[in-house]
Amino acid sequence: MTDATHRDFLAIPDFSRAELLALFDLAERMRRGEYRKTPLGGKTLAMIFMKASTRTRVSFEVGTYQLGGHALFLSPRDVQLGRGEPIADTARVLSRYVDGIMIRTFAHQDVEELARYASVPVINGLTDMLHPCQILADLLTVRQHLGGFEGKTVAWIGDGNNMANSWINAAYRFGFDLRIACPEGYEPADHLLERARKEANIVLTRDPKEAIQGADVVNTDVWASMGQEGEQKKRERDFAGYTVDRGMMARASNDAIFLHCLPAHRGEEVTADVIDGPQSRVWDEAENRLHIQKAIMAVLMGGETLT
Numbered sequence: 251m252t253d254a255t256h257r258d259f260l261a262i263p264d265f266s267r268a269e270l271l272a273l274f275d276l277a278e279r280m281r282r283g284e285y286r287k288t289p290l291g292g293k294t295l296a297m298i299f300m301k302a303s304t305r306t307r308v309s310f311e312v313g314t315y316q317l318g319g320h321a322l323f324l325s326p327r328d329v330q331l332g333r334g335e336p337i338a339d340t341a342r343v344l345s346r347y348v349d350g351i352m353i354r355t356f357a358h359q360d361v362e363e364l365a366r367y368a369s370v371p372v373i374n375g376l377t378d379m380l381h382p383c384q385i386l387a388d389l390l391t392v393r394q395h396l397g398g399f400e401g402k403t404v405a406w407i408g409d410g411n412n413m414a415n416s417w418i419n420a421a422y423r424f425g426f427d428l429r430i431a432c433p434e435g436y437e438p439a440d441h442l443l444e445r446a447r448k449e450a451n452i453v454l455t456r457d458p459k460e461a462i463q464g465a466d467v468v469n470t471d472v473w474a475s476m477g478q479e480g481e482q483k484k485r486e487r488d489f490a491g492y493t494v495d496r497g498m499m500a501r502a503s504n505d506a507i508f509l510h511c512l513p514a515h516r517g518e519e520v521t522a523d524v525i526d527g528p529q530s531r532v533w534d535e536a537e538n539r540l541h542i543q544k545a546i547m548a549v550l551m552g553g554e555t556l557t
């Protein structure tokens with residue numbers, strides 16, 4: 251099945267600010283159970299996972315089903331991509347069978363190449379560079395609990411990884427204040443930072459306490475992401491002092507919420523009393539993956555419009 255006018259979702263700025271706001275409204279209707287359409291009836295999403303996943307896999311598969319469609323789980327063990335079939339060939343072949351492709355992989359360029367050769371929408375389910383679906387779910391969670399994110403301050407404590415880079419892209423689109431604390435050598439992508447700084451106030455610091463002071467949203471992630479497991483010990487040393495604990499949370503705004511994309515390592519980047527404590531919204535955050543991704547699929551694959 252081919253569609254010459256399709257659009258992809260590889261990064262948050264692929265949608266305009268107005269479109270993103272409409273996407274949140276649609277996801278919110280889905281969250282409240284007010285959206286009952288099945289725009290993916292008769293349609294199939296191929297899900298390529300070159301890395302492990304719990305939330306992304308389940309929320310995309312369940313979301314497709316709830317919208318009336320069907321999802322295919324493709325791991326490198328099962329498909330020829332894992333044996334070296336070119337991405338471009340995989341993209342062209344899958345486009346003849348399915349109506350959308352979600353991919354989680356390592357190099358961001360691989361997703362861009364897939365999108366270049368696919369004639370159906372491609373959705374980024376995480377690369378080493380970006381995790382856009384997650385940050386949209388995080389923003390939906392901020393909206394749900396703080397009434398909106400404009401005028402709010404978001405603190406990112408930890409690695410300048412795919413999550414941090416996507417927060418930077420979100421700040422670029424929405425202009426909220428973003429404070430990033432990361433150790434030397436673990437900074438987010440320069441080119442994203444440079445672009446976002448034209449639209450938003452972004453502070454980069456080595457001091458987590460400075461970043462978290464008065465923040466409305468406190469967000470962290472594992473110190474070693476998928477593919478970096480061999481650096482775990484070195485990273486534990488390099489990230490000493492970056493644990494989000496109760497003392498750290500006490501510096502944030504009184505009604506600050508704590509977010510974590512999960513999976514979490516309790517006792518490393520966050521203490522159990524914070525992630526399992528009263529300010530944590532991580533379960534709503536995980537649930538919101540389902541709603542925002544359904545909204546994305548309804549728009550990209552199901553003809554739903556963003557107004």
Ligand code: CP
Nearest residue numbers: 303304305306511512
């Ligand atoms: N947060 C997230 O993407 O989780 P998974 O790795 O389980 O998909």
Ligand code: NVA
Nearest residue numbers: 411471475476511512
């Ligand atoms: N930064 C983490 C996010 C996992 C959802 C990783 O890439 O492993």
